[in-house]
Amino acid sequence: MSILQASGLSYAVDGKPLVVDAGFSLEPGELTALIGPNGSGKTTLLRLALGLLQAEAGSASIDGEPVARLSPVERARKIAYLPQARPLVWPQPVRDVVSLGRFAYGAALGRLSAGDEAAVSHAIGACQLDGFEERAADTLSGGELARVHLARALAAETPLVIADEPVAALDPRYQHQTMRLFASMAQGGHGVLTVVHDLDLALRYANRVLWMHEGRIVADGTPEDTFTSERLRRVFGIQAEISRNGASFRLDILGPA
Numbered sequence: 001m002s003i004l005q006a007s008g009l010s011y012a013v014d015g016k017p018l019v020v021d022a023g024f025s026l027e028p029g030e031l032t033a034l035i036g037p038n039g040s041g042k043t044t045l046l047r048l049a050l051g052l053l054q055a056e057a058g059s060a061s062i063d064g065e066p067v068a069r070l071s072p073v074e075r076a077r078k079i080a081y082l083p084q085a086r087p088l089v090w091p092q093p094v095r096d097v098v099s100l101g102r103f104a105y106g107a108a109l110g111r112l113s114a115g116d117e118a119a120v121s122h123a124i125g126a127c128q129l130d131g132f133e134e135r136a137a138d139t140l141s142g143g144e145l146a147r148v149h150l151a152r153a154l155a156a157e158t159p160l161v162i163a164d165e166p167v168a169a170l171d172p173r174y175q176h177q178t179m180r181l182f183a184s185m186a187q188g189g190h191g192v193l194t195v196v197h198d199l200d201l202a203l204r205y206a207n208r209v210l211w212m213h214e215g216r217i218v219a220d221g222t223p224e225d226t227f228t229s230e231r232l233r234r235v236f237g238i239q240a241e242i243s244r245n246g247a248s249f250r251l252d253i254l255g256p257a
């Protein structure tokens with residue numbers, strides 16, 4: 001059964017449609033990449049699907065329950081959402097920031113159960129933050145802080161993880177490590193959706209790709225089926241070639257179309 005099911009979602013501001021009749025489902029065991037140009041509606045679609053924005057039409061449910069009926073705590077136990085904008089103003093130690101991921105389970109700082117502690121330590125390790133636990137978060141580099149936010153989301157140990165551009169600030173090694181981590185979580189039975197602008201990462205790691213263009217989902221399928229030169233030109237306005245090398249695919253972006 002799908003963990004998240006959305007259908008017919010639409011949303012407009014001042015008469016301008018930002019999301020139009022968009023539907024998708026997220027399954028356990030799948031790493032889904034949501035791709036599309038700047039301003040195509042990816043963040044808005046995710047916020048609608050999570051019930052953080054009120055849709056004008058359409059519906060979304062999590063584990064069969066309409067999102068509007070879930071309390072924030074119930075939703076936080078099912079889905080870890082890592083938003084694109086991640087404000088952090090206080091100089092909290094990294095371990096405390098990651099511990100925020102356990103609040104949906106009743107944890108409070110200085111009052112973490114053994115299970116909470118284990119989840120926090122596991123997330124810190126998974127995001128390669130060992131040694132950073134006591135550092136004040138406001139002294140971290142942009143990429144280090146991005147990994148702290150990811151660790152906070154993972155510490156919640158939810159069946160579904162939705163991350164909006166989690167690798168944008170990361171160097172190539174951590175970008176690949178993060179995508180590998182998502183792929184292994186999916187193999188372990190989680191559902192994972194990530195927004196990525198690096199098309200090569202989507203092609204290489206995702207089982208499934210949702211293509212968004214001008215507020216609509218214009219393709220939904222495997223990377224092999226959906227990555228075509230024609231679609232890359234139409235959706236992203238780029239000239240690109242796809243070639244097959246054994247089981248893997250290679251994407252060459254030649255420039256703007």
Ligand SMILES: Nc1ncnc2c1ncn2[C@@H]1O[C@H](COP(=O)(O)OP(=O)(O)OP(=O)(O)O)[C@@H](O)[C@H]1O
Nearest residue numbers: 013018036037038039040041042043044045084212
């Ligand atoms: N409250 C709002 N009022 C007016 N326009 C909005 C509002 N929220 C979003 N938009 C516009 O809707 C469009 C879609 O925004 P959204 O953040 O969903 O795009 P995105 O695909 O996530 O983009 P990016 O890749 O740049 O992060 C953008 O043009 C944005 O400026």
